[in-house]
Amino acid sequence: MRRSLPLALAAVLIAGLGAAAAPASAGRPSERGPAVGPRVLDLDVAWSRAARPQSSRTLAAAVPGDVTGDGRADAVVRDPGPDSGSLRVYAHDGSAAGTNPWPSFTVATGDWDFADVLQLADVTGDGLPDVVARDPDVDNGTLWIYPNDGSGGADPWPTRVSAGRNWNIYDQIVLGDVTGDGRPDLLTREPGAASGTLWLHAHNGTTTGNPWTLPRYWAGTGWNLATVMTAADITGDGNADMLVRDGGGALWVYPHNGNTSTNPYTSRYGAGTGWNLVTLLITADATGDGRPDVVARNASGGLLVYRHNGAAAGSNPYTVAPYAAGTGWDSSDALLAGDVTGDGRDDVLGRAHAGDLWVYPTAAAGPWSARFAAGSTWAFENALLLGDLTGDGRPDLVARDRAATNGTLWVYPHTGATSSNPWTAPRYFAGTGWNTVTELTLGDLTGDGRPDILARDRRGELWIYPHGGQTSSNPWTVSRRWAGSGWATATTLKLADVDGDGRLDLVDHEDDGTLWVYPTSGVATIQIGGDWAASDVLATGDVTGDGRPDLVSRDAAGDLWLHPHDGSTTTDPWTARQPAGSGFEWASALLL
């Protein structure tokens, strides 16, 4: 991404800096210590395409974002926390069944936030678990293998090897030895084909390159029923069976039938119901008996072990009551299992996320010199939006839990608090499957005064999910409506009534550093002057209180800039700027 600024803009920047009045405390609170490296919280927004480590980015904002009720858009900023994106390794301590075997963790450095698929398996055949990760935003889904270097150090996966591109056609990628050669094969689900076609990609034996180059073969259809898929040898025959949770919360074992070149999953048997109460589910040998146990996280962030009861194929192996394996796991948005420490026992790895949310009220004197806390448990979500969902005139918070049911949206109603956390009321559910979109924005596009969702799918198409009028339950149950295409190269999409016609227009920040306004009226597109390549945060909202949307940007140094709307409706309205605070490089979300 280009980082150069035009001379004219640079001059304005210098002038702006000279005029900056925001105190140092306007940014990250000094009591939190020095800023840590940038973090990425969103996993699949299109503009998080750079290889790790990545810069902080923000998500879309709704208008108006007036949290405090004074008529001005306030800033809502998220601090992702010190270990965000890293893998916490919970080494198995040898505890027997019934006792938490993973009581403490160490942090493996590295930032894995880019990955929407994260798996652990010995791909290279050296007996050490390698990381397999998919970056959905590079070449339509690049799969990377991070070989374990055997160092046992802070980052055992320092390098990577490409395992091909275009893996985004699959929405599930799991690893397991299906062909019986001792090497991990890929099991992928193509959701658009025959209600979910499962494909098997056999490991070709290579230990240094892409091991999944052989022609895939078919392993049945209808797999879209699965909300969780994991491969493990549950029946004890040496072949990877498939453990699946369906949408109703039932768990199913698909035993491997012995076929190593054709569909191995031709039958199934039940493994209990009610599994939809857990938010993450993997298999790992917690008890050390050589059989895969189910390890799951419950809604309160506690980890539970459902030990394998030794049942043979055909009988439910998970009938024994679970035992606890620690709490606080809500700070992880992904769980992996594997023997990282080399002691023969399965360790658990959690991808860390913490998140403090801060509200920076917009004072009449200007933004944003003070703040108040709005909670510290925003660990799971990777999309935050502001909008008045409940119709009470206050901006509610909408968050996506990426790990739950392929992306669950939650609405946190605004309580009316104006100087303390306003989003403490019970949340309510707003649908699943939102991981299929790469950008979410809120705004009234249907003209009914209620915020609709504008979402971009992986193909770059825009869809409107109209607000159906519900104020205490999922408002987005009405059929979606197409709104555009060709937006795959957009790094940020905003909605704002730039041309003042009462309709929200689309503000488009492109990956080539250009910024555009697409009026909804259909008139000519407006290009915003300047090079915006260095701006990794863009938000729109009426900060100045004149009823027109202003633009807020963050530069590479972490400084915020306010670009007041100058009243132009057919040409660039954001031709000037003024400083709006510095030291915001830590923020992983900035909402207006």
Added chain:
Amino acid sequence: MSPHLTRRTALTLGGALAGGLIANPGAAAAAPGPALRTAAAAGPAAGPYGSGEPTAEEAKTWWTPQRQVWTPIGWKGHLFRFDMFYNGTTVCQPAIALPPSGAPTLKPYLAQYRGKDFQVTPVMPQGGGFPPLPAEPFYLHRSDFGVGIQGWREDVETPVLWTEWRRQAGLVLRQYAFAHVPGGQPIDEPGGPIYAWQRYAVEWADAHDKPDTFQFALRLSRVYLQHHIGPPEQQEAFVTIQATPAAAPLAGSLRTDRIWNPDGRPLTVRVYDETGAVRMVVGTPAGATIALVEDEGHPGVYDLRLAVPAVEGTHLDVLLPMLPQPVADADAEWALGWDGALGECEEFWSPRPETASVISTGEHQVDQFFRRSVQLAEIIAEKSPDSGQFTFLTGSFGYDLLWSTPTSMISHMFLDLLGQHEVVDRHTDLFRAVQGVRKPPGVAYRELPIDGFFATPLSLQSFDWLGDHGAILEGAARHALLSHDDAFLERWLDPIIAGCDFIVRACEYTEHDGVPGLMPAAASNDTGVEQQSIWIQAWNYKALASSVQLLRRLGHPRAEEFGGAADAFRTAFADALRAAAADAPTWTDPDGDEHPILPTKFFGPASPWPFLEAFDTGALTAVWAGLLPADDPLMRSYADFFRVGPNTRLFDPNHHTALDRVVLDHEQSSGEPCYSWNLFHSWQLGDRDRYLEGMYGLISGAVSPDTYIACEHRNAMYGSLFVQPMITWTARHAVIDDSLVDDEIHLLRLCPLAWVSADHETTFERMPTLHGPVSLRFQLSGDGTSLTVSYDGDWVDRGPRRTLLHPPALPGLKWVLVNRQRYAADDVIVLKPGR
């Protein structure tokens, strides 16, 4: 048929008897074989007036639907054509689609377009998504049986092709397509811009059960439909269209502008190539969606995903240039709009030459066949940039070069018979420049002067056949005979005489190992084998004989000299064939009689294509050429060889190639139907049943009954007009025959009863004959007792010596009123002079 029983009497005795006459008892066998239609099988009341005669509609049922048909849309004489497949796929192939060799001489002016091909494939939804482009090659017909629903719009003169998808979601989506060049005028620059306008319309929607919107995709790629030459499997069609996904990726990327349309307004969306030129333009209606998505499994292949409201009349327009166009040019074309462009096309396509014939038989398929075939003839043609001259092409997408021998039939057996003399003249002139320039393709000719030798221009030539000389000469002589065009003669008389001299010299040359008195051995077909084939004798004799006919009409001083040479040629041929027959192997007919299996050549090595040569280019051509009469025992028995001989036992009706052993399947060559020379036998013999079966068989079985495009072999190569000449010749001679007897015209001699109706006046207006254009109209009276005939000749000189009318064999027909003169309908009527 018994010579003692008139045809009319036989038919009036009833269909069962007629059926018995038609049926060939020798064909009855337990094993499947070529179809021989029987009126009895059709039922005694079937056919017009219960006659048991076939119709075009009935003939459609004789075969399974033809597979993998493609039909071009285009502009008269333009260098490029859009080839529309049965499934709506559009192929834009500006270069040679199937070069027969890597010779740099082949259309060098197309070299600049190599690699610039483009394919637009409509993809219908399947299982909630779109089927991906497969990874492995596959034969196209295996994906959908190779059959679609297609036709021409009939309410406009412009050839507007439609293709239909009947979707069980509850609607019918129809694609319309026509070609347009900016300005709508006759072409000036042959390689200038040409556009396909396409419309995807919701033609019908179920009132009670339909979706709100219907989504489909246009898959954008390079041309990946390829001709698979050679039987890929046992008796698979010879030229099978193979989808080759590896060929699909475009070299550069495609993109659209970013689209923001939350209100669902109608949009105009350009698709750009990597240079910023416009690859296509799409106009969407209100409520539609559009998205360009790169194929995840095939980078470089794009799906343009489209959705339209499922409301009848809703449509989406696509503008597809053959080659990417600058934005301003594409925008200017787009600004015309569908109606504007079509309006210009109507202005272009509506005018007809003053000499053009008009045919209306009352059989819809027959009439539309002629209407569109004439247009296609100038579409499958080009104005060559190197010479600036027009030429017919042998086909579009595959045979877009010039095989002069079969393609000459477009002139002398098709367009000239329909009064399209100016078109024929314009597309024949190129040969004058090539006369006496090229060397004949045979060792024996090295010692002979090349003066007068006609050949195909090298840039258009696929294979060098010696028969091309005769074919070109026949085209010129026949055009002069039928057009009576003095200006043409002014340019062509000397080349025709020089062409005759070449034939005479060749036949007089004896320093070769073949039969003296005939054309020496030379390359005769695509095998390149030098042989003294019957094929080169037939074409060169036919041309010489036609030239003699012309020169005699002109009173030319060399007419009798060439007439004598033609007589000698004919005699030498007959003698040689009888001698060869005496030594030939024999076959045994169902009655136990033995007959010779006639050779395909008098001298030369074995050919790799013996079965094709046996029929398509073999001895049966002798009747058409005038070398032997149809009632010659050799001709009778050899025609029967293909009807009931041993080939029939090996014939698999559903799996055969152009190179397999040929049989007559509904009197149609099972090899290449355009060479169904047996029809000339039936014509000359007055074998009405076989004649009509063959004619209707060709109309319904060798051309697409939907688009009228012809095949070379059924289910194989399409995009050609191979069969149009044979159909035209038979249809015209069925009602107006100036060929049976010198200086006579026979009317209605073999006229199908389907064309005789009280509800419709059948017309053949301005039909060129050797004596001048003839117009014929006839209609049955309401009570079926009289036939009113209007007959008029615009004679060039005195007209024919005699005109005879053969009353249709209709029960109850008593009178024939010819130009108000009443005749009894008992038997052949000799029209009174002046009537």
